Amino acid sequence: MTTAQIPTVRETNSEIWVTWNPETEGSPTDIRFRQKPPENAIIIEMNYNDNPFFPDVLEQERLNDLARLDYASYAWVWEGAYLENSDKQVLSGRYVVEEFDDNLHKQADRLLFGADFGFANV
Structure with a gap:
């Protein structure tokens, strides 16, 4: 190292x-x-949402990126996350990040959970 x-x-x-x-x-x-x-x-740690002068033109660019980029790329560009795109990720490109109502568990017929066990294309 x-x-x-x-x-x-x-x-x-x-x-x-x-x-x-x-x-x-x-x-x-x-x-x-x-x-x-x-x-x-x-x-x-500072991001776009910490900037009180963040202009509307950049907000539109951010929203465009949120709509068109995969979430890992968006999070890297706009939220300071590590760039985690990799063909070694089993679920790469196969998931969507969305917000849910706090009471979703009361509305859903059933809830499903998933896991990534780390199998990779190496």
Whole structure:
């Protein structure tokens, strides 16, 4: 495992700012600044919904991406998720992420649950 190279901080009150879409869990940047940040780090995860000046034109682009992209790609672009698209995923491209009413369990005739047991095309 390699470590992320960071600048040498020599001045008092120096800061390192890091911003990225975390493509791969376990990448050097992910480990250094997301999984195992320095003790004196201030970590703030921010997305489009944290921007009080988020313009309507970008909101339309976000909604277009939500409608046309697979959910893993959308979540990576707009929500800071890891890019998890892979032909090793059994259910890749075979599911839809939707919101349900809180009382769905009272309305449904029966509920079905699924699981991915990790079989892959390797």
